Amino acid sequence: MTPIPLNHFVIFSLFLFSIGLYGTLTRRNVIGILMGIELMLNAANINLIAFSRYISPNPETGQIFVIFVIVLAACAAAVGLAIVLAMYQNRKTVQAEDIHILKW
Amino acid sequence: MNAVQSLAHFIPESILIVTGFLILVLDLFSKPKRWLGWLALAGTTGALAYAAATIPGNTLPLFYGYFTIDPFSVFFRITALVIITVTILMALAHKGTPPKQEGELYALLAFIGTGLILMAASTNLLMIFISIEFVSLTSYILAGFEKHEGASNEASLKYLLFGSVASATMLYGMSLLFGLTGSVELNGIRDALAGCGNTGPLLLIAMALLFVGLSFKISAAPFHMWAPDVYTGAPTPIAGFLTVGPKAMGFAILLRVLFIALPALQKEWSSLFAVLSALTMTVGNIAAVSQTNIKRLLAYSSIAQAGYILMGIAAANAIGLEGILFYIAAYALTNLGAFTIVIVVVNQSKSEEISSFAGLAKRSPFIAASLAVFFVSLAGIPPLAGYFGKVLVFAGVIEQKLVALAVIAAVNSAIAAFYYFKVVKEMYLTEPADSVPAERPFPAVLATAIAFLAIAAIGIFPAPLLHWASRSLIF
Numbered sequence: 372m373t374p375i376p377l378n379h380f381v382i383f384s385l386f387l388f389s390i391g392l393y394g395t396l397t398r399r400n401v402i403g404i405l406m407g408i409e410l411m412l413n414a415a416n417i418n419l420i421a422f423s424r425y426i427s428p429n430p431e432t433g434q435i436f437v438i439f440v441i442v443l444a445a446c447a448a449a450v451g452l453a454i455v456l457a458m459y460q461n462r463k464t465v466q467a468e469d470i471h472i473l474k475w
Numbered sequence: 476m477n478a479v480q481s482l483a484h485f486i487p488e489s490i491l492i493v494t495g496f497l498i499l500v501l502d503l504f505s506k507p508k509r510w511l512g513w514l515a516l517a518g519t520t521g522a523l524a525y526a527a528a529t530i531p532g533n534t535l536p537l538f539y540g541y542f543t544i545d546p547f548s549v550f551f552r553i554t555a556l557v558i559i560t561v562t563i564l565m566a567l568a569h570k571g572t573p574p575k576q577e578g579e580l581y582a583l584l585a586f587i588g589t590g591l592i593l594m595a596a597s598t599n600l601l602m603i604f605i606s607i608e609f610v611s612l613t614s615y616i617l618a619g620f621e622k623h624e625g626a627s628n629e630a631s632l633k634y635l636l637f638g639s640v641a642s643a644t645m646l647y648g649m650s651l652l653f654g655l656t657g658s659v660e661l662n663g664i665r666d667a668l669a670g671c672g673n674t675g676p677l678l679l680i681a682m683a684l685l686f687v688g689l690s691f692k693i694s695a696a697p698f699h700m701w702a703p704d705v706y707t708g709a710p711t712p713i714a715g716f717l718t719v720g721p722k723a724m725g726f727a728i729l730l731r732v733l734f735i736a737l738p739a740l741q742k743e744w745s746s747l748f749a750v751l752s753a754l755t756m757t758v759g760n761i762a763a764v765s766q767t768n769i770k771r772l773l774a775y776s777s778i779a780q781a782g783y784i785l786m787g788i789a790a791a792n793a794i795g796l797e798g799i800l801f802y803i804a805a806y807a808l809t810n811l812g813a814f815t816i817v818i819v820v821v822n823q824s825k826s827e828e829i830s831s832f833a834g835l836a837k838r839s840p841f842i843a844a845s846l847a848v849f850f851v852s853l854a855g856i857p858p859l860a861g862y863f864g865k866v867l868v869f870a871g872v873i874e875q876k877l878v879a880l881a882v883i884a885a886v887n888s889a890i891a892a893f894y895y896f897k898v899v900k901e902m903y904l905t906e907p908a909d910s911v912p913a914e915r916p917f918p919a920v921l922a923t924a925i926a927f928l929a930i931a932a933i934g935i936f937p938a939p940l941l942h943w944a945s946r947s948l949i950f
Binding site for chain 2: 384388395416436439447451454
């Protein structure tokens with residue numbers, strides 16, 4: 372059985388990254404934006420895993436990187452949701468267009 | 476060096492971490508929490524004293540090379556410790572921190588100090604990503620620390636959203652760079668790029684994506700949109716910290732990435748940074764002119780200052796790089812001093828408008844005089860620290876024959892002088908509404924004195940800092 376060629380992974384991750392970026396730019400709901408960011412991080416993870424399998428002289432490097440990224444993504448989600456919650460308690464909204472006290 | 480051997484050289488960071496956890500525990504048992512701030516201050520001062528007393532002469536790859544102590548990281552380690560010490564003093568002087576959470580504020584500041592040093596000492600992509608995320612996540616929390624204030628919430632939410640997108644983009648760039656070179660070590664990346672001599676479009680894309688994240692950290696245009704809102708909404712001591720701490724360390728990482736990993740692409744990135752530099756300073760200065768809120772004015776001014784520092788990167792020669800280190804140290808002290816005065820004034824007036832500085836010279840002459848000195852230094856007028864920083868980056872740019880950039884920067888300096896002196900004029904020439912002198916809490920006096928004496932000393936005797944900066948360059 373022939374393995375899946377590397378460029379399939381790279382193209383897939385590029386699509387995933389673009390979907391995530393599109394989500395962060397178009398979503399109006401803050402939770403939706405955070406989900407888009409998760410997609411972008413996971414696109415990078417797929418890249419790292421694929422490259423460490425096909426290219427890197429020592430494959431652990433990329434895999435360890437991915438583990439750290441997963442943990443940091445979880446931390447970012449925890450901090451992010453805490454901030455969204457504080458926002459919701461004060462202002463009763465999670466819509467990006469309602470967040471506009473600060474502007475020049 | 477393995478983990479146990481490394482600990483002997485990891486003492487300043489260990490002091491900060493222990494201080495942080497100690498405060499978190501003591502926080503549970505103490506009702507008045509102010510003294511925890513002094514404990515944090517003792518911790519950071521101890522760490523600073525230790526770091527300054529034991530400067531290693533050679534390069535030490537601690538923790539299997541994941542934390543590198545070399546002259547460059549020692550420079551930024553001491554800068555970071557000074558920044559965090561002054562920030563804790565500012566936090567002690569600031570009124571408005573929710574009393575229940577005061578302990579956590581000092582603990583977070585101790586932790587973020589460790590994060591800053593990690594940023595300066597990382598030499599591979601994994602550590603760079605982890606340390607940037609460490610500092611960013613902690614900054615998001617700190618920006619939203621006054622959680623019952625709508626503006627503080629909004630600042631932290633905006634910071635979180637912009638910051639996370641920038642980090643994710645940077646990570647994608649890192650993954651491409653890893654794929655192209657097969658290494659996450661900056662040295663390994665350089666060797667792989669030097670070996671193949673190939674600068675294909677994919678490499679340029681990877682580099683550009685990586686720079687998105689780093690430009691966000693240093694608030695370079697066009698990734699600066701978050702900065703004014705975050706610095707305005709965040710509690711004032713935190714805003715002061717965010718304009719210098721993460722920014723200084725962002726420059727440290729940028730320098731390492733550019734000069735260790737990507738020297739093969741110097742032609743590409745030096746012209747890119749010349750454009751970014753001109754754009755950043757112009758956007759910052761022009762937007763600052765019309766501001767009426769002092770924190771927002773300082774936010775735009777800090778964007779413009781990042782533009783001046785980027786001139787050194789565009790020049791990419793010895794004098795420009797020395798200039799970057801010198802400028803960062805001078806800028807950090809000056810900006811922290813200016814924000815301390817803002818805290819003192821806003822504590823009393825409860826308003827962040829520039830009009831609350833009216834007649835400050837009559838009410839409290841010393842406070843007004845120090846703010847005037849800080850602004851003169853930021854504007855780059857001799858004989859203060861900011862002037863020599865500007866001289867060095869200008870010299871670097873002119874040596875590289877980037878005359879257009881130097882002209883743009885000179886015009887920008889004139890614009891900057893206009894809005895700094897607008898505040899000075901308000902303090903000295905406008906009549907005060909009342910004659911009550913501003914209350915001067917002791918920590919604020921101490922922070923102002925440190926910043927004031929340091930920038931005056933650096934301005935009058937620039938040689939020691941200049942020598943130290945030139946010895947700290949390892950590229």
